[in-house]
Amino acid sequence: MLEILSYSFVQRALVAAVLSGALCPAVGSYIVQRRLSLLGDGLGHIAVAGVGLALLTNTAPLPVAILVCVAGAVLIELLRSSGRASADVGLAILFYGGLAGGVMLAGLAGRGTSALSSYLFGSLTTVSASDLYLIGGLATVVVALSLLLEPQLFAVCADEEYARTQGLPVKALNMLIVVMAALTVSLSLRTVGVLLVSALMVIPVAAASNIATGFKASMVLSVAFGIAVSFGGTVASVAFNTPSGATIVLLAIAFFLISALFTLRKRRIITDAPVESEHHRATDAVVPPETIETTEEPTAILHGDHVDYVHHGHRHAPHGDHYDEH
Amino acid sequence: MPLDTTSLVVEATDLRVSFTGEEILHGVDLSVTSGQTVALLGGNGSGKTTLLRSVLGLLPHDSGEVRLFGSPLGSFKAWERIGYIPQRSALQITKATVGEIVTSGRLARRKMLRPATKADTQVIKRAISQVRLDALVHAEMGELSGGQRQRAIIARALAGEPDLLLLDEPLAGLDTTSQDALAKILADLKAQGLTILVVLHEFGPVEPLIDTSVVLREGNVIYAGPLRSGPEFGHAHPEDDDSLHRQYALVPALPAPISGGIHA
Numbered sequence: 001m002l003e004i005l006s007y008s009f010v011q012r013a014l015v016a017a018v019l020s021g022a023l024c025p026a027v028g029s030y031i032v033q034r035r036l037s038l039l040g041d042g043l044g045h046i047a048v049a050g051v052g053l054a055l056l057t058n059t060a061p062l063p064v065a066i067l068v069c070v071a072g073a074v075l076i077e078l079l080r081s082s083g084r085a086s087a088d089v090g091l092a093i094l095f096y097g098g099l100a101g102g103v104m105l106a107g108l109a110g111r112g113t114s115a116l117s118s119y120l121f122g123s124l125t126t127v128s129a130s131d132l133y134l135i136g137g138l139a140t141v142v143v144a145l146s147l148l149l150e151p152q153l154f155a156v157c158a159d160e161e162y163a164r165t166q167g168l169p170v171k172a173l174n175m176l177i178v179v180m181a182a183l184t185v186s187l188s189l190r191t192v193g194v195l196l197v198s199a200l201m202v203i204p205v206a207a208a209s210n211i212a213t214g215f216k217a218s219m220v221l222s223v224a225f226g227i228a229v230s231f232g233g234t235v236a237s238v239a240f241n242t243p244s245g246a247t248i249v250l251l252a253i254a255f256f257l258i259s260a261l262f263t264l265r266k267r268r269i270i271t272d273a274p275v276e277s278e279h280h281r282a283t284d285a286v287v288p289p290e291t292i293e294t295t296e297e298p299t300a301i302l303h304g305d306h307v308d309y310v311h312h313g314h315r316h317a318p319h320g321d322h323y324d325e326h
Numbered sequence: 327m328p329l330d331t332t333s334l335v336v337e338a339t340d341l342r343v344s345f346t347g348e349e350i351l352h353g354v355d356l357s358v359t360s361g362q363t364v365a366l367l368g369g370n371g372s373g374k375t376t377l378l379r380s381v382l383g384l385l386p387h388d389s390g391e392v393r394l395f396g397s398p399l400g401s402f403k404a405w406e407r408i409g410y411i412p413q414r415s416a417l418q419i420t421k422a423t424v425g426e427i428v429t430s431g432r433l434a435r436r437k438m439l440r441p442a443t444k445a446d447t448q449v450i451k452r453a454i455s456q457v458r459l460d461a462l463v464h465a466e467m468g469e470l471s472g473g474q475r476q477r478a479i480i481a482r483a484l485a486g487e488p489d490l491l492l493l494d495e496p497l498a499g500l501d502t503t504s505q506d507a508l509a510k511i512l513a514d515l516k517a518q519g520l521t522i523l524v525v526l527h528e529f530g531p532v533e534p535l536i537d538t539s540v541v542l543r544e545g546n547v548i549y550a551g552p553l554r555s556g557p558e559f560g561h562a563h564p565e566d567d568d569s570l571h572r573q574y575a576l577v578p579a580l581p582a583p584i585s586g587g588i589h590a
Contacts, residue, residue, distance in 0.1 A: 033421065148439050155430040158422055161412060165382050166434040166486070167405030213466055214423035 013124035021230025028201030040198030046072035052105030073182035122193035122245030409483030420468030431482030473504030
């Protein structure tokens, strides 16, 4: 088992997988917050056109896929922000045009869909040294941007109109998010493949948000999950000779299912929390409207009160070790 | 920043705004003087939210002019002076904490790629205290009640230390306790000298704060002036067009702009 890891192609595969694992959820956190979870899927379809073009012109697939995917992303954002009713159909045409075009180009190159499949579903063992430099360089840039511009990107994803009233360059930030997603998708074509990359952008984010509280904490945890499933999935795929992309994604789904158990536990703690606790009386004194407030959302009120209890109950032993605290 | 009580903070002149090809505002004037609390009233579909959004540039106008703090909207840069509090129902954020949401309200005063300064953190903390959400700073927005969420987005606006607050139906969907709490917060902000433009569907407990009102009906201003209520006008309810009519029909529409800061 360990000796497998000493092969240089496996090492390259692991580094590429870990980079994808960090990159996908970092960008995915914004995409999910924007409710564009399937954007990665659409971009993956467009990346196929890039791979087909590379096969036809006999050039390195990764750089061509990156260029085509980024160009597609710019088109997507221009269509989306046009706000026209036809934009939806326009996006569908772009996505399926990309996929069909890629298959067609690969066919014209005499390579057929079998040549494409390693890019569709990932094929770690084909990661070349030059691929690795490209992946490493661009992944570093994208992760750095997603962290350094976190306040602005978060603001745009959380409430675009409000961001506009803050004088933020909303159009440019929106474009940046889509371009970062395009880079993420195309850089991951070797590891999880363009058809499964969206899963790695969304599932670790969903798993993390089941456990962590708040956007930033969830983002950090989702990156940790992404790295863990990519590393674990790659090792497993080499050890058991399974397809890398599928192994990574199924592992991510397993993480998600386990994280869902935490949600159940969280809910039980919230409903079990005693209403008349010392904590609540103390809160009442400081924040009178909090506990007596009723609204059109009765369940939310209950949650609001109890969450208050849970979050600030670190002085109250039974709930002090709650995973929700961070 | 010292307030110039005679200056016009919001000035809209002959504003025409269309939405999906249909004209919603038919040449509307609106003036808000520094330190005033102005209520935008009207029934459903009267155009009051459209007017607020147009003033902020969230909706483009076909003709007319908007000036914020004396600058034309197109070249307005001092966004840190604006605190927008959208309709709570429009808010889709569920995962972020109260602290994160309020922090995002500080961005107009922060430089990109720079971490928040100590002063930023202090103002954010103060904004959260001002709406009395200190105990819920780490709670996620999706877990809050309607009133708490409303206060969180008010704190977000306060984090930018604005001079002008624009609120879109802040009382909608809140019970009387939450409405009272909100009115108290607004009264404090008014006392601090903030200019407030508020779209209202119902007066509720904010009525005593209102210096002047602008009543819209089918995209036209039908009344501009001090709020009129009391037994001689019947029980006015802005949602009820008839009662509005009863209340304001006696008074000829005043020519805008409304002059003078009444309670600066």
